[in-house]
Amino acid sequence: MSRFQGRIAVVTGAGQGIGQAVAQRLSDDGATVYAVDMAAPSESDARLRERRVDVTDQEQIQTLFAEIGEVHGRLDMLVNNAGIPGEGALAGLTVEAWNKVFAVNVTGQMLMCQAALPLLRSGSSIVNVSSVAAHIGFADRAPYCASKAAVLGLTRALAVELASSNIRVNCVCPGTVQTPWIGRLVGTDELSDARLASMRSRQILNRIGEPSEIASVIAFLLSDDASFVTGSIFMADGGMLTAR
Numbered sequence: 648m649s650r651f652q653g654r655i656a657v658v659t660g661a662g663q664g665i666g667q668a669v670a671q672r673l674s675d676d677g678a679t680v681y682a683v684d685m686a687a688p689s690e691s692d693a694r695l696r697e698r699r700v701d702v703t704d705q706e707q708i709q710t711l712f713a714e715i716g717e718v719h720g721r722l723d724m725l726v727n728n729a730g731i732p733g734e735g736a737l738a739g740l741t742v743e744a745w746n747k748v749f750a751v752n753v754t755g756q757m758l759m760c761q762a763a764l765p766l767l768r769s770g771s772s773i774v775n776v777s778s779v780a781a782h783i784g785f786a787d788r789a790p791y792c793a794s795k796a797a798v799l800g801l802t803r804a805l806a807v808e809l810a811s812s813n814i815r816v817n818c819v820c821p822g823t824v825q826t827p828w829i830g831r832l833v834g835t836d837e838l839s840d841a842r843l844a845s846m847r848s849r850q851i852l853n854r855i856g857e858p859s860e861i862a863s864v865i866a867f868l869l870s871d872d873a874s875f876v877t878g879s880i881f882m883a884d885g886g887m888l889t890a891r
Contacts, residue, residue: 649677650870655719657711659702659759660729662686664826665776668858669726669865670695676866678724681715702729702755705762712762722766724869727756728776732828733790745790752794753801760805769813772869775802776861779822779884783891795820799880806878815877817868822884823849824856850885 656673660666662684670682674694682697698714700707715722733748756775763773780788781795802818809816823829823846847854864883867873882888 649675650866651724652677654678654723655681655715655721656724656726656869657681657683657715657722657759657763658726658728659683659700659755660776661697664828665821665824665858665861666726666728668862669728672859672862672866673724673726673869679719681711683711683729702759703750705758708758708762712766716766720766721768721771722763723768723771725759725763725767725771725773726776726865726869727759727773729755730776730778730795732788733792733794734787735790736787737789740789748790748794749797752791753797756798756801767809767812767814771814772873773805773809773814773816774865774868775816775818776865777802777818777820777880779820779882779887781820782882782888802880803878810877815868815873817873817876817878818880819861819864819868820880820882820884821861822856822882822887823847824858824861826858829855849890850887851890852885854885856883856885 651673656678658666658670658680661670661682670680674680679694682695683700685699685701698711700711702708730752731748735744760773775798777798778795780792781799784792799818802816806816861883864881868876868881
């Protein structure tokens with residue numbers, strides 16, 4: 648029997664990168680996965696139920712979980728992966744730009760957990776996706792670093808709050824992973840190779856991670872193999888933090 652056979656999961660930010668890899672991994676392991684993203688649904692896999700949801704829109708979130716409740720009556724796994732970059736130097740940073748990053752990266756995770764709560768049962772598991780940027784400062788990335796650090800606090804608080812219901816809450820902090828965002832940062836000009844080499848060298852493994860590798864860590868935390876793990880912050884950063 649597959650690892651997650653018969654389980655119901657929600658994965659946000661599932662249209663690309665890490666979220667897409669997580670949704671596919673859970674589906675391959677037998678789960679019915681509601682793959683949530685801002686992009687239009689494509690229904691590419693029988694166990695992937697793709698839904699267009701803005702994680703900052705409480706009404707859309709409630710509609711999603713109302714559907715899950717009506718169809719399944721429960722939720723076993725929630726992965727809060729949706730996030731956006733927050734770039735720009737402090738001097739030019741606007742309140743609107745700051746609030747937009749926090750609305751997606753932090754408030755969106757809270758709203759998803761809150762709406763999912765009535766469907767979670769004993770043994771359910773939540774994984775929030777943060778970043779190595781929660782632990783390391785990066786120039787011109789203040790909103791992103793601050794928002795990802797807030798995810799750590801949210802994770803720990805919810806782990807304590809939900810422990811009596813036997814609902815586990817953990818967090819994964821990826822390092823540099825091959826996603827469309829990294830592609831945009833590297834660019835296609837004459838300096839792209841140098842930028843890519845610099846990104847590789849930040850990890851002591853001297854390479855950029857693959858989305859599937861982060862998906863493997865998340866799948867472990869969701870699984871019964873991690874039944875005694877909650878409130879933990881897992882680094883999946885290729886050793887970037889250690890190198891600092």
